[in-house]
Amino acid sequence: MNPYAYIREQVIAMAGAMADEGVLPAGMDFANLAVEAPRDPSHGDVATNAALVLTKQAKMKPRDIAAPLAERLAGLEVVEAADIAGPGFINLRLSDDFWRARLGDVLRAGTAYGDSRIAAGEKINVEYVSANPTGPLHIGHVRGAVYGDALANLLAKVGHDVCKEYYINDAGAQVDVLARSVHLRYREALSDLGDEAVGEIPEGMYPGDYLIPVGQAMAKRDGDKWLDLDEAQWLGEFRRFSVDAMMDLVRADLASLGIEQEVFFSEESLHRDGGIDSALAALQDKGLIYTGVLEPPKGKTPEDWEPRPQTLFKSSQFGDDVDRPLRKSDGAWTYFAADIAYHHDKVERGFKQMVDVWGADHGGYIKRMNAAVRALSNDQGRLDVRLCQMVRLLRGGEVVRMSKRAGNFITLRELVDEVGRDVVRFMMLTRKNDAPLDFDFELAMEQSKDNPVFYVQYAHARIHSVLRRVADEMPDLAVDMETLREADLSGLTDSAELDLIKQMATWPRAVEIAAQAREPHRIAFYLNELASAFHALWNKGNAEPKLRFIMAEDGGMTQARLALIQGVALVLASGLAIMGVEPVEKM
RNA sequence: GCGCCCGUAGCUCAGCUGGAUAGAGCACUGGAUUUCUAAUCCAGAUGUCGCAGGUUCGAGUCCUGCCGGGCGCGCCA
Numbered sequence: 218m219n220p221y222a223y224i225r226e227q228v229i230a231m232a233g234a235m236a237d238e239g240v241l242p243a244g245m246d247f248a249n250l251a252v253e254a255p256r257d258p259s260h261g262d263v264a265t266n267a268a269l270v271l272t273k274q275a276k277m278k279p280r281d282i283a284a285p286l287a288e289r290l291a292g293l294e295v296v297e298a299a300d301i302a303g304p305g306f307i308n309l310r311l312s313d314d315f316w317r318a319r320l321g322d323v324l325r326a327g328t329a330y331g332d333s334r335i336a337a338g339e340k341i342n343v344e345y346v347s348a349n350p351t352g353p354l355h356i357g358h359v360r361g362a363v364y365g366d367a368l369a370n371l372l373a374k375v376g377h378d379v380c381k382e383y384y385i386n387d388a389g390a391q392v393d394v395l396a397r398s399v400h401l402r403y404r405e406a407l408s409d410l411g412d413e414a415v416g417e418i419p420e421g422m423y424p425g426d427y428l429i430p431v432g433q434a435m436a437k438r439d440g441d442k443w444l445d446l447d448e449a450q451w452l453g454e455f456r457r458f459s460v461d462a463m464m465d466l467v468r469a470d471l472a473s474l475g476i477e478q479e480v481f482f483s484e485e486s487l488h489r490d491g492g493i494d495s496a497l498a499a500l501q502d503k504g505l506i507y508t509g510v511l512e513p514p515k516g517k518t519p520e521d522w523e524p525r526p527q528t529l530f531k532s533s534q535f536g537d538d539v540d541r542p543l544r545k546s547d548g549a550w551t552y553f554a555a556d557i558a559y560h561h562d563k564v565e566r567g568f569k570q571m572v573d574v575w576g577a578d579h580g581g582y583i584k585r586m587n588a589a590v591r592a593l594s595n596d597q598g599r600l601d602v603r604l605c606q607m608v609r610l611l612r613g614g615e616v617v618r619m620s621k622r623a624g625n626f627i628t629l630r631e632l633v634d635e636v637g638r639d640v641v642r643f644m645m646l647t648r649k650n651d652a653p654l655d656f657d658f659e660l661a662m663e664q665s666k667d668n669p670v671f672y673v674q675y676a677h678a679r680i681h682s683v684l685r686r687v688a689d690e691m692p693d694l695a696v697d698m699e700t701l702r703e704a705d706l707s708g709l710t711d712s713a714e715l716d717l718i719k720q721m722a723t724w725p726r727a728v729e730i731a732a733q734a735r736e737p738h739r740i741a742f743y744l745n746e747l748a749s750a751f752h753a754l755w756n757k758g759n760a761e762p763k764l765r766f767i768m769a770e771d772g773g774m775t776q777a778r779l780a781l782i783q784g785v786a787l788v789l790a791s792g793l794a795i796m797g798v799e800p801v802e803k804m
Numbered sequence: 805g806c807g808c809c810c811g812u813a814g815c816u817c818a819g820c821u822g823g824a825u826a827g828a829g830c831a832c833u834g835g836a837u838u839u840c841u842a843a844u845c846c847a848g849a850u851g852u853c854g855c856a857g858g859u860u861c862g863a864g865u866c867c868u869g870c871c872g873g874g875c876g877c878g879c880c881a
Contacts, residue, residue, distance in 0.1 A: 253820070256827080266823060272861070279861070303824040304861065349881065389881055514877050515805045527878075538807065538877090545879040552881055580808050581876040604809075606874085648817075651809060653874080655816080664843050667830075675843060683840050690840085723820090730820050742818065746828085749845095756845035760836070767840050804843075 218322055219725045221263060224309065225252040228267050231289045240285055245274045254723060261300070261308035262316075262719065268305040279305025316715055317706040319722045323784040324702045328791040331728045337376035342563050343369045345574035346471065346478075347384040350463035351395045352425055354470040354629040356619070357576065360654065361605045362629070363645040363797070365574040366476045367737035368603070370795045372572075375732040380568070381478040383467075384559060387460045388484040389552065395463065396455035398423040400443070402432025403455075407441055431462040460485075473633045474641065475797050487558045493550055496561035496593065497543065505531045505592055511539060530557070535588030553582075557589045564594045571600045572735065577651070580604055603735060605650050611657040636661045639798045643670035646741045646796055664804075669745055673789065674801050676748035679755065680786040681802035683766050687779065694772045701780040708777045711764055713754040717781060720750045721788050728795075737795065744792045751785050 229250065235241045250271070255264040268283035275282060283301045290307065291299040295315040300308045323330045345365025348358050366381070373379045386392075401422060406429075418424040435443075435458055443451040464481065471477070487493050500506050509529050513522045529540040530553075543554040563571055571590065575582070583602045590600040610617035610627065619626045633641055640661045647669055648654040666672045687696055709715065724743070731739035758765040766778040790800040 249822090251820095251823085253823095255824075256819090257824075260824075264824085269823075269861070306824065308824095386881060391881065511878060522878080525878085542878060547879080549879090551879065577809075577875055579876080579881095583808070604875090606809080652817080653810090666844070668843095669829095671843075675841090679841070679844090686840055726820075734821075739818090739820080742828090749828095752844055753846085755840080756836085756842080759839060759842085759845080765840060804841080 218319070220311070220315070220319060220722050221252045221254070221726055224263050224265070225250065227290065227293060228252060228265050228286070231286060232267060232271065234289075235285060241271065241275050241277075241282065245271060247271075254719070255306075255308065260302060260306075261298070261310045263311065264306050264308045266306060268301075268307065272305070283307050313710065313715060314707075316718045316722070317709055320706060320709070320718050320781060320784050321702065323721055323787055324698070324780060326787075327698075328787055328794065330787060331374065331724045331791055333375040333725060333729050333732070335375050335729055336372065336732070339377050339570060340380070340568055341372055341377045341570040341572065342380045342382055342566075342568040343372065343572045343574070344382040344384055345369075346467075346476075347386065348467065349386045349389075349391055350460045350467060351391055351423060352463065353427055353466050355626045356608060356610060356629065356632060357626075359474070359629050359632060359641065360608050360645050360650075361574045361576060362471060362474060362476055363642050364603070364605055364650050364737065365572075366474075367642070367646055367740070367796050368572065368574070368735055370797065371728070371732050371735075371737050371740065374728055374795055377570075380480060382480040382482060383478045385460070385464060385481055385483045385485075386552075387456070388488050388555060392456050392460060392485075393452065394421065395423060395428075395459045396452055397448070399428055399431050399435065399459040399462075400448075400451060400455050402428045403435045404432075404444065405429070406433040406436035407444060427466065428459075431459060434458075434462065470629045473630060474638055482559060482562070484555050484559065487555050487562070488550070492562060493554055493558040496558035497554065499561065500530060500557070500592060503592065505534065506543070507531065509540065511542070530585075530589070530592075532585045532588035532592075535591045537584040537588045541585045553585065553589075556586065557593070560586065560590050560600065561593045564590070564598050569594070569598050571598065573600060573602045575602055575604055577604045577606045601735065603650055606653040608645070609653065609655045611655055611659075613659055614657075617658075639674070639801075640670050642797050643673070643741065646738050649736060649738050669741065670798070672752075673744045673748045673793070674798075675804060676751045677786055677789045677793070677800045678802060678804040680751070680782045680789075683782060684779065687767050687775065690767055690769060691772065691775065694775060696776065696779050698783070701776060701783055704776040704780045705773060706777050706780060708774045709781060711754075711757075713750075713757050713764070714778075714781060717747075717750050717754055717785060720747050721784055724788050724792075740792050740795050744789060744796075747785065747788060747792075751782070 229247050232241060232245065232247065236243045236245065250265065250267050252263055252265045255261060267286060268279040271282055272279045280301060283305045287299040287301055287307045290296055290309060295311050296309050297312050298310040302308050343365055346354070346358055346362045348354055354362070369379045369381045398418070401418065435455070443454070497506060507529055508526050510524045510526055511529070525546065527542045528544045530543055532541050533539055541553055543551055545551055560571065573586070586602060587600050590598050617627070636658065644656055644661055645654070660668055664671050684696065687694065727739065727743045731737060754764070766775070766782055768774045768778070793800045
């Protein structure tokens with residue numbers, strides 16, 4: 218049971234009853250009525266703004282509504298006290314028994330505790346990473362990868378039917394460059410001279426060593442059949458072969474972070490199979506495509522600007538600043554045209570809700586994509602573009618400088634190899650996605666409470682340490698899950714113990730809030746607080762031996778305490794699962 | 805010039821979509837260790853929430869205008 222949702226139901230039911238009796242007017246709207254834990258715990262366990270929200274509709278003073286409502290609430294068995302405070306808040310203190318029963322909820326649900334049905338069965342598409350298939354993933358891709366993956370988990374937790382997707386930009390000129398670079402490595406592989414064969418990699422080619430095995434693989438598969446042909450004859454095959462190889466690389470990089478997407482959608486397939494034609498035909502039918510001339514962009518006119526009639530999409534009709542071109546001057550489709558077709562395909566696949574995770578430098582594209590989705594879906598679909606800000610790498614307080622030209626970009630794989638998957642994932646989720654993030658190598662590896670990854674995992678490991686220990690110290694005591702679920706919890710009376718339960722009871726709500734805001738970082742903050750409450754109780758046991766989890770002379774108390782910390786472990790584990798971090802049992 | 809994001813304690817940041825006296829951590833000071841892993845905990849201070857208006861019972865949160873920082877601004881992806 219979600220205690221806040223439960224109390225809210227009660228409040229609404231009572232307000233309804235008051236309406237029936239004529240104390241309040243009939244037919245009031247309760248949408249804004251909130252029941253939450255007050256910021257200040259001294260105000261009680263839960264608070265409601267009911268009287269304040271209803272004051273206008275009822276045309277009554279807040280306190281005149283609050284008084285009779287509080288009186289009724291006080292009559293509930295679980296309510297110990299109902300006070301009116303401030304401008305008209307009703308503060309409730311709930312019985313300890315009520316809270317102890319919430320621990321039972323946690324133990325019965327297991328890691329499914331916090332699962333919600335607010336989005337039950339709603340299909341949603343989450344597209345993330347979508348890096349160009351021209352090389353391994355690097356540091357710039359990591360945050361979006363982790364954010365997108367955690368968001369997908371979070372959305373699934375609240376009931377969404379989530380499709381995790383990657384858009385392969387395999388149609389642009391960068392793929393020609395890739396194919397030529399691989400052809401170079403192919404020639405190199407067939408030459409007796411080895412690396413010497415191609416010498417310096419020419420300007421405008423990809424110099425990375427990761428293409429050497431790709432060239433070798435091609436040489437092994439096809440021998441010298443492409444060696445003396447014109448580019449036009451080998452380019453297509455080299456494009457396909459190279460993109461496949463790069464996507465294998467990308468998938469392996471993602472796997473090292475524990476990311477596995479279900480759909481890999483090829484941009485090239487849109488060009489090949491008529492996807493662009495059909496998407497634009499759909500827009501054409503709606504009268505949203507025309508030929509026109511755009512104004513030059515203000516403030517930064519390109520030198521070679523010349524007004525030119527273009528094929529344009531009326532994105533300005535859907536909130537964009539100007540209409541956007543669909544064809545390049547050479548007649549080829551723009552990237553935007555392909556992207557329209559891609560989202561058209563998503564709409565056709567039945568997605569009304571779509572999330573795209575992009576780098577902050579693509580912010581300028583949001584309006585036109587939103588416009589396109591609205592147009593393609595007859596305003597039924599909704600695209601939510603989430604931007605991830607830059608990650609700054611620090612080593613010992615110094616910013617790690619990287620440049621693409623110098624080729625010293627830190628790859629995703631290097632990062633994971635150095636600090637580990639769990640650290641990377643957790644750290645990337647310790648900030649709001651649209652705020653810049655500093656990633657400090659030294660802090661990431663530090664084993665102290667300053668390191669949030671460690672702090673949370675340590676709490677989980679500590680709990681399992683106790684569970685291992687009790688097996689040694691009290692071998693005859695039953696501590697399996699089934700037993701703990703039925704344990705008598707009435708011995709849990711200390712404020713630190715009840716605080717821990719109350720903290721756990723906010724988990725389902727924390728999940729829903731994070732999911733609605735699409736902000737998985739909130740999960741990281743929640744886990745930090747829960748871990749903190751647990752560490753506090755642990756230390757209280759050092760000062761007061763009566764509060765220790767293992768009470769060798771009192772099996773019943775030990776079971777109650779173990780039930781408590783097992784509950785904490787379950788909530789920590791279910792939160793870490795959303796983040797994609799392993800809940801370690803031993804450190 | 806235009807658009808988007810950001811501005812909260814000395815530093816790094818939360819702030820539950822409008823609630824009560826705006827919170828953590830770091831740093832600083834003092835304290836707890838024959839431990840269920842002290843890898844931790846407890847106690848102590850600080851704020852014109854960038855500025856100015858507006859909306860209302862109530863604004864860090866919503867609206868408008870400024871100021872400051874970041875990103876972007878036909879045909880690259």
